């Protein structure tokens with residue numbers, strides 16, 4: 001599924017982190033080229049979500065992130081967060097139904113790709129299942145055309161066929177948009193399928209070479 005690079009080819013950095021740390025979590029460093037996906041694994045409570053929030057500049061942190069060579073500081077906060085977009089494990093919704101949250105471009109195709117009925121767009125949020133909400137939140141995120149997807153356990157509520165659909169949609173988006181992603185997950189098999197690079201943290205949030213159990 002992953003895009004293969006030509007051996008010996010060097011790709012320009014698209015999204016980078018240098019000495020990124022929040023509280024005692026990290027520091028971490030990585031460099032991703034267009035189309036790359038970093039699989040981020042760690043025991044529960046190690047700090048994966050907090051690092052994603054630091055990358056999106058949602059919480060105060062140490063170290064820096066760069067997009068296409070430009071540090072986060074040169075972007076306005078809303079512009080950075082639109083380009084480097086965080087998908088929380090549990091989605092938040094502020095209108096009564098999904099439709100007003102989602103830009104219409106490619107909406108029908110993405111709903112079909114994730115096996116979602118268009119009528120869900122006009123259903124009250126509380127009547128939509130957690131797995132349906134998770135897929136709708138991904139479609140909402142993609143509708144804003146981010147350059148970097150910060151995905152916090154994006155298939156946690158899904159069954160096997162829907163996990164495959166989500167993996168395929170994200171892979172297609174990365175390839176068509178030269179986007180990068182950071183994929184937080186606990187399923188090592190999945191991370192091996194979707195990621196082009198891997199970062200494993202120990203229970204204290206420090207990078208390690210030891211595989212996460």
Ligand SMILES: Nc1ncnc2c1ncn2[C@@H]1O[C@H](COP(=O)(O)OP(=O)(O)OP(=O)(O)O)[C@@H](O)[C@H]1O
Pocket residue numbers: 042043044045046047048049050051
């Ligand atoms: N805003 C915050 N301020 C201080 N500590 C926090 C904050 N948010 C979370 N924590 C704590 O930081 C630690 C890391 O939390 P985080 O949610 O990043 O873990 P995680 O690796 O994503 O866990 P899981 O795999 O269970 O989702 C936890 O001990 C959590 O209680």
